[in-house]
Amino acid sequence: MTFVPKPKVRHPLLEFNEIGLTRRDYEGSVSTLCAGCGHDSVSAAITIACNEMSIPPHRFAKLSGIGCSSKTPSYFLGASHGFNSVHGRMPSVATGANLANHELYCIGVSGDGDSASIGVGQFAHIVRRKVNMLYIVDNNGTYGLTKGQFSATNDRGSTSKRGVPNLYSPIDLVSMALQVGASFVARSFSGDKTQLVPLIKAALMHKGFAFIDVISPCVMFNNHNGSTKSYQYVREHTAAMVDAQLITPHEEISVEYAPGTVKEVDMPDGSLLRLRKLSETYDPHDRIGALNHVQRAQEQGDVITGLLYVDPIASDLHEVLETTSTPLNQLVESDLCPGSEALDGVNASFR
Amino acid sequence: MTTYNDFVIKFANVNGSGSASANGMFAKALFRMGIPVASRNIFPSNIQGLPTWFEVRVSEAEHFGRRNEIDIMVAMNAETFESDVADLRSGGYLLFDSTKGRDPRLARDDIEPVGVPIARLVMGEFQDPKQRQLFKNIVYLGVLTSLLNIDFSVITSMVSTQYKGKDELIQPNIHALEIGRSYAENYLECPLPIQVRHSEKLGDRIFIDGNTAAALGAIYGGATVCAWYPITPSTSMAEAFEQHAKQLRIDNDTSQRKFAIIQAEDELAALGVVIGAGWNGARAFTATSGPGISLMTEFLGLAYFAEIPAVLFDIQRAGPSTGMPTRTQQADLIAAAYASHGDTKHPLLFPATPRECFDFAANAFDYADRLQTPILVMSDLDLGMNETTTEALAWDDARLYDRGKVLSSEELDEVATFGRYLDIDGDGIGYRTLPGTHPSKGAFFTRGTSRDEFATYTEAPEAYTQNMDRLLSKWETARDILPAAEITSQNRRAGIIYYGTSATPMSESLAMLDEQGVELDTMRIRAFPFGAEVIEFIDNHEIVFMVEQNRDAQMKMMMVNELDLLPSSIQSILYYGGMSISADFIAQEVLSYYQVNNIPRIKVIST
Ligand SMILES: Cc1ncc(C[n+]2csc(CCOP(=O)(O)OP(=O)(O)O)c2C)c(N)n1
Ligand code: SF4
Ligand SMILES: [Mg+2]
Numbered sequence: 009m010t011f012v013p014k015p016k017v018r019h020p021l022l023e024f025n026e027i028g029l030t031r032r033d034y035e036g037s038v039s040t041l042c043a044g045c046g047h048d049s050v051s052a053a054i055t056i057a058c059n060e061m062s063i064p065p066h067r068f069a070k071l072s073g074i075g076c077s078s079k080t081p082s083y084f085l086g087a088s089h090g091f092n093s094v095h096g097r098m099p100s101v102a103t104g105a106n107l108a109n110h111e112l113y114c115i116g117v118s119g120d121g122d123s124a125s126i127g128v129g130q131f132a133h134i135v136r137r138k139v140n141m142l143y144i145v146d147n148n149g150t151y152g153l154t155k156g157q158f159s160a161t162n163d164r165g166s167t168s169k170r171g172v173p174n175l176y177s178p179i180d181l182v183s184m185a186l187q188v189g190a191s192f193v194a195r196s197f198s199g200d201k202t203q204l205v206p207l208i209k210a211a212l213m214h215k216g217f218a219f220i221d222v223i224s225p226c227v228m229f230n231n232h233n234g235s236t237k238s239y240q241y242v243r244e245h246t247a248a249m250v251d252a253q254l255i256t257p258h259e260e261i262s263v264e265y266a267p268g269t270v271k272e273v274d275m276p277d278g279s280l281l282r283l284r285k286l287s288e289t290y291d292p293h294d295r296i297g298a299l300n301h302v303q304r305a306q307e308q309g310d311v312i313t314g315l316l317y318v319d320p321i322a323s324d325l326h327e328v329l330e331t332t333s334t335p336l337n338q339l340v341e342s343d344l345c346p347g348s349e350a351l352d353g354v355n356a357s358f359r
Numbered sequence: 360m361t362t363y364n365d366f367v368i369k370f371a372n373v374n375g376s377g378s379a380s381a382n383g384m385f386a387k388a389l390f391r392m393g394i395p396v397a398s399r400n401i402f403p404s405n406i407q408g409l410p411t412w413f414e415v416r417v418s419e420a421e422h423f424g425r426r427n428e429i430d431i432m433v434a435m436n437a438e439t440f441e442s443d444v445a446d447l448r449s450g451g452y453l454l455f456d457s458t459k460g461r462d463p464r465l466a467r468d469d470i471e472p473v474g475v476p477i478a479r480l481v482m483g484e485f486q487d488p489k490q491r492q493l494f495k496n497i498v499y500l501g502v503l504t505s506l507l508n509i510d511f512s513v514i515t516s517m518v519s520t521q522y523k524g525k526d527e528l529i530q531p532n533i534h535a536l537e538i539g540r541s542y543a544e545n546y547l548e549c550p551l552p553i554q555v556r557h558s559e560k561l562g563d564r565i566f567i568d569g570n571t572a573a574a575l576g577a578i579y580g581g582a583t584v585c586a587w588y589p590i591t592p593s594t595s596m597a598e599a600f601e602q603h604a605k606q607l608r609i610d611n612d613t614s615q616r617k618f619a620i621i622q623a624e625d626e627l628a629a630l631g632v633v634i635g636a637g638w639n640g641a642r643a644f645t646a647t648s649g650p651g652i653s654l655m656t657e658f659l660g661l662a663y664f665a666e667i668p669a670v671l672f673d674i675q676r677a678g679p680s681t682g683m684p685t686r687t688q689q690a691d692l693i694a695a696a697y698a699s700h701g702d703t704k705h706p707l708l709f710p711a712t713p714r715e716c717f718d719f720a721a722n723a724f725d726y727a728d729r730l731q732t733p734i735l736v737m738s739d740l741d742l743g744m745n746e747t748t749t750e751a752l753a754w755d756d757a758r759l760y761d762r763g764k765v766l767s768s769e770e771l772d773e774v775a776t777f778g779r780y781l782d783i784d785g786d787g788i789g790y791r792t793l794p795g796t797h798p799s800k801g802a803f804f805t806r807g808t809s810r811d812e813f814a815t816y817t818e819a820p821e822a823y824t825q826n827m828d829r830l831l832s833k834w835e836t837a838r839d840i841l842p843a844a845e846i847t848s849q850n851r852r853a854g855i856i857y858y859g860t861s862a863t864p865m866s867e868s869l870a871m872l873d874e875q876g877v878e879l880d881t882m883r884i885r886a887f888p889f890g891a892e893v894i895e896f897i898d899n900h901e902i903v904f905m906v907e908q909n910r911d912a913q914m915k916m917m918m919v920n921e922l923d924l925l926p927s928s929i930q931s932i933l934y935y936g937g938m939s940i941s942a943d944f945i946a947q948e949v950l951s952y953y954q955v956n957n958i959p960r961i962k963v964i965s966t
Binding site: 064065066067068069071081082086088089090091093094097099100101104105106107108109112129130132133137326329331332333337339343344346347348350351355359 | 390566581607608620629635755797
């Protein structure tokens with residue numbers, strides 16, 4: 009994967025990027041999420057990626073729905089405007105924001121509840137519409153903010169913290185995105201910055217709809233089966249259960265592993281997550297192949313990570329709609345108002 | 360006695376039979392003769408095969424409301440024949456297809472039957488069954504030109520323009536017209552004592568429906584984003600926006616479009632797109648009807664609380680639920696005014712004519728930007744979908760858009776500390792910034808959760824209360840900005856209040872009442888929240904009527920609630936049958952109030 013550069017080793021906070029800024033300039037306010045929450049790692053990865061790309065930090069529009077994941081746009085890119093909208097409806101708001109100004113980098117952050125349950129319709133339709141944006145789902149397989157209910161990305165048979173099994177089939181957003189026409193589809197793990205940061209950069213560079221499903225463990229509601237685990241897991245019943253009411257700081261889970269290999273990760277609830285990294289020979293330009301690959305791996309209990317599909321010459325919504333190169337929100341009276349003379353003609357056509 | 364330019368003609372057809380275009384041509388032809396006309400399409404929620412009617416009110420006196428009495432019936436639908444015949448006034452004319460002999464169901468002897476063997480005439484001239492069906496409509500149009508003395512050249516020139524480029528269609532259409540005309544001239548007494556003649560009455564007025572006018576208003580008002588989901592009777596507004604934007608909003612040099620239209624997956628998404636675009640500084644709107652408003656309520660609360668400009672057109676139809684989707688009502692007022700959970704309220708505008716649809720549409724974008732809140736334009740099916748005579752659209756080229764308080768990068772440089780929700784000017788409206796404006800100043804986080812003046816999340820009771828109170832002070836500002844009620848007053852004892860399409864029959868109602876010795880001052884509500892003139896009008900009249908097209912007196916409820924009125928201070932006149940309210944109905948209701956309460960009239964009327 010030539011377009012996913014290896015990150016250089018550097019002291020991230022102090023080093024200046026090409027426009028003379030440091031990582032600090034890409035950070036947001038202090039996170040109020042639980043210590044160790046996977047979502048914070050995703051925010052950190054976004055911060056690193058944007059800094060490394062040297063994009064002026066105010067040239068982003070950050071959008072989200074509702075949930076712990078949807079709070080995170082506060083915690084990165086503090087110089088940019090953010091919009092924490094309503095539950096499950098970020099895709100439509102992002103569509104509008106992108107229509108108004110196609111020059112901004114548009115980042116949407118959502119949760120598995122936000123995008124796979126209440127917002128599954130809007131998710132499917134924003135993919136179809138090819139909005140040029142990076143759409144991240146912090147996929148923890150649970151409703152974090154409402155305290156740990158099952159989400160639609162849970163595998164059938166996985167159990168809640170009370171031991172109640174999930175009786176319903178899961179929705180895999182990656183497969184769905186591939187099916188309805190996303191031109192960039194990837195999956196990663198919040199703890200794997202080595203993989204996630206380059207993916208975010210590639211997604212931001214991609215013109216068209218870029219989707220990254222990030223498995224992002226919920227350390228709080230960790231004694232039930234989250235989606236991260238439910239895709240693939242080998243469950244170990246020996247792990248200690250953590251009381252949801254007892255807020256214990258957790259270590260951020262980070263992993264590093266080579267392409268083509270499998271990494272087993274101990275999840276906070278004691279389950280085991282098996283991540284299979286795509287090998288270097290994998291062809292990410294074959295959409296149907298990608299779909300097969302994802303589903304076959306799922307059957308084996310593996311979660312495939314990496315760039316699954318990219319169409320390097322994809323188009324976006326503005327191309328489809330043939331809108332002006334000047335952003336719509338910068339057009340003024342002389343561009344927009346046809347004037348009284350044209351109105352005379354309009355009137356005449358109604359006589 | 361011959362009367363000119365004063366009658367109601369009703370066409371009874373089957374939908375999907377091609378009658379709409381012939382009937383539309385009839386109305387337009389009269390308009391082209393300079394005669395004031397209003398048309399009404401009464402159609403089922405169905406694509407083919409159900410009864411449909413088209414009414415044309417021809418009125419030199421410019422009474423454009425619906426009238427219960429039908430002077431001429433063109434009865435082309437066997438299924439509704441009996442009730443169509445019953446609808447005719449005594450002495451009225453019934454044009455019907457006499458191919459199968461005189462219809463035995465024709466029971467009335469107080470009307471004038473005019474039989475034309477339309478099917479037989481068409482049969483002899485056209486082979487293709489589809490053409491036969493279509494040309495039946497054109498044949499009766501031809502008959503009517505003779506019966507009513509319509510200028511034939513006006514109709515033929517309309518056919519030529521309508522089928523411009525499809526020359527093979529012009530000749531057969533004109534031929535069909537001539538078949539009808541020559542039959543009428545050979546076999547019928549022409550013209551009837553009810554007929555038309557050229558008039559000078561129209562001036563430069565136009566014949567247009569409210570949805571098209573509103574769409575043009577959105578174009579002139581600078582809207583660049585339209586997001587919508589199909590629903591009768593609002594669909595034609597989005598379609599008209601697209602059609603006219605493709606003419607009026609194309610970049611001359613690049614052929615690129617200076618607009619974007621999204622047919623969304625539902626109304627939630629439609630409003631979401633509008634809110635996203637409004638947040639990012641583009642003027643955006645959606646067009647919908649009651650069911651759509653219901654779906655949009657969560658987002659309306661967000662836009663109210665997060666203070667995002669948005670414009671919504673609610674082309675109202677009869678509810679609740681799917682109700683009567685092709686019938687008109689003014690029954691979404693409460694749903695719109697107080698849409699969403701929590702303490703919310705939204706400014707409403709009430710256009711009454713297509714010209715006002717244009718003006719209010721354009722103005723709504725200024726109000727939304729100025730007030731940083733959703734504005735709902737409350738039209739209805741009657742206004743939105745029917746072509747009628749209205750003032751020509753006008754635009755002042757010196758007019759600039761009021762984009763409200765949006766800080767530029769240079770302005771931000773001058774600001775010491777930016778606070779999105781600081782009420783610097785005391786009008787309840789803060790300064791906003793658009794994403795990407797300034798490298799280090801003015802960025803803030805928009806949210807539907809409570810925040811302080813610097814847009815920082817807080818649950819502090821004082822901060823929350825202060826913010827909610829500021830929104831109320833903005834509501835007071837809205838009162839001054841929005842259009843005032845239109846009042847005609849001679850300090851009479853009684854007044855009548857109305858809004859939207861209830862204004863259409865009012866001139867005729869007032870004339871009827873005047874004849875009966877009842878004179879009324881009038882007040883037409885044009886916006887919510889109400890200005891000071893509204894309470895003043897109510898206070899100054901001993902008797903106050905309010906005309907509404909809903910069951911629950913929704914505007915009255917809003918007045919009682921917002922103006923702290925005694926409910927008994929307003930007498931409701933309510934019609935909610937789904938047809939547009941008629942002049943007779945309003946006059947009757949007022950008169951019966953006078954009778955029941957023994958109220959003396961200005962003139963003594965002998966009964
Ligand atoms: C209309 C509506 N229904 C329900 C809620 C309550 N709610 C808030 S967050 C949430 C679930 C969030 O789950 P997810 O998107 O997975 O985010 P996470 O907290 O897991 O990151 C729900 C149901 C809401 N805010 N709005
Ligand atoms: S509840 Fe779970 S998802 Fe929410 S902040 Fe805590 S760890 Fe993260
Ligand atoms: Mg979740």
